[in-house]
Amino acid sequence: MTVMYDRVALIGLGLIASSMFWAMKRGGIAGEVIGYARSSETRDVAREIGLCDRVCDSAAEACEGADLIVLCVPIGAMDAVSREIAGALKKGAVVTDVGSVKRAVIDVVGPHIPDGVHFVPGHPLAGTEQSGPRSGFAELFDNRWCVLTPEGADADATAKLRKYWEALGSNVDEMDADHHDLVLAVTSHTPHLIAYTMVGVADDLSRVTDTEVVKFSAAGFRDFTRIAASDPTMWRDVFLNNKDATLEILGRFTEELFALQRAIRQGDGEHLHDYFTRTRSIRRGIIEAGQDTDAPNFGRNPKP
Ligand SMILES: NC(=O)C1=CN([C@@H]2O[C@H](COP(=O)(O)OP(=O)(O)OC[C@H]3O[C@@H](n4cnc5c(N)ncnc54)[C@H](O)[C@@H]3O)[C@@H](O)[C@H]2O)C=CC1
Ligand SMILES: O=C(O)C(=O)Cc1ccc(O)cc1
Known part of the structure; x- marks a missing residue:
């Protein structure tokens, strides 16, 4: 004390x-x-x-x-x-x-x-x-x-x-402040925007009822709904004030999304498999660094 x-x-x-x-x-x-x-x-x-x-x-x-x-x-x-x-x-x-x-x-x-x-x-x-x-x-x-x-x-x-x-x-x-804004655009700001969008898409889809969305929400979508419940004023201000970095990351995101969309249309399983193998290693890196906040032992890891 x-x-x-x-x-x-x-x-x-x-x-x-x-x-x-x-x-x-x-x-x-x-x-x-x-x-x-x-x-x-x-x-x-x-x-x-x-x-x-x-x-x-x-x-x-x-x-x-x-x-x-x-x-x-x-x-x-x-x-x-x-x-x-x-x-x-x-x-x-x-x-x-x-x-x-x-x-x-x-x-x-x-x-x-x-x-x-x-x-x-x-x-x-x-x-x-x-x-x-x-x-x-x-x-x-x-x-x-x-x-x-x-x-x-x-x-x-x-x-x-x-x-x-x-x-x-x-x-x-x-x-450095600009570097911070780019890092956060990748790790926090754009992911929030994607969550907001996915929940908006589910809400717009008239062929799937709101009751079905609630009833059959898989864990990933439930995480999206949690994030998309974040404070609207705070997040409006984040995007208005981290415009350049968010737009850069969103541009890259949509390019990759289009490539995955094409792989699905063309039945290119190799592209999908390679991509998902690469992304899996990011998650493993987070766990190895002791930064997995969902892990039961999070917070009991020794500080880095
Ligand atoms: N919510 C989060 O998960 C995180 C938020 N932040 C940042 O922390 C800051 C605060 O966020 P939260 O505590 O989540 O927000 P909050 O919405 O819980 O609280 C914001 C507070 O600011 C007050 N406020 C709003 N406009 C004001 C004004 N003009 N003058 C005086 N008070 C005013 C509100 O009445 C409220 O008490 C934001 O800049 C946000 O970007 C940072 C890390 C995480
Ligand atoms: O609730 C979550 O998943 C968050 O990502 C919380 C959060 C929101 C904004 C920040 O600037 C930092 C952390």
Whole structure:
């Protein structure tokens, strides 16, 4: 139990912020946690369930005197909240964020950060399809990666934020923001779009009833429906703000899909078999690296 920051401000009180709060409480990592959310309903829920030591009615008030400020709002709201808090940030404070896209956040938040305040962008690669102040839990970040994209930010501020995420349970890596956005386009953003599409296709298919879809959902499709139940605002903002990388990956995806479509039409079993053999090795690689979160022993593997 080591207090790393005397006062932490969480701006936006949804899945990620509430998980951070419970993880901070679990580890005794923050002296005091102050919260703010835009809607009064969310602030009322937070007060009711004891989410944050104090909940403020303005973002600026929540940031007064804070040593660490974490922006936990959808990407599209990052500009507005950083504008709101800029005047309240104390010298030496560290501002970070948890947004799923990094370049766009750096572009909109960076200009509002005053001299003497450090901005170290971040992204915990951990989440669920749930959202809102009641959805968080302390274990969310355990054994998951958190990527920091410091781009020349103060080395001490970055090193301390790294230790903070480790104290929350994560493994931490550093990356260039554009590279982060490309990696996430492959591993998270495009897969979400594909899940949204497949569930949309099932919903559109009038010859198969909704009841049949529910009744006969195989495990793969059930995973798609879970992912496609993710927060619409958050995911709209991800695609609007990681446009180039997502479009590049989608272009490659549709090319491969067309090739598989042709192999099916032409009865080219060799093409299909070779392709599926190659993709199988990716899954095996994930399991060998101890990153299979579905495995019963996940989280009990030694940290890499
Ligand atoms: N949900 C997930 O699985 C993950 C989400 N992220 C990122 O974390 C951030 C937050 O996501 P979640 O916690 O899932 O969202 P959420 O929807 O659960 O919570 C978002 C919070 O922000 C508040 N908010 C929205 N607009 C606001 C504004 N203009 N001013 C102040 N508050 C505002 C909402 O009222 C809500 O309290 C997003 O940027 C997302 O890309 C990162 C990793 C995983
Ligand atoms: O629920 C899932 O499967 C996720 O993929 C969660 C998630 C969503 C967004 C992120 O930026 C990181 C992780």
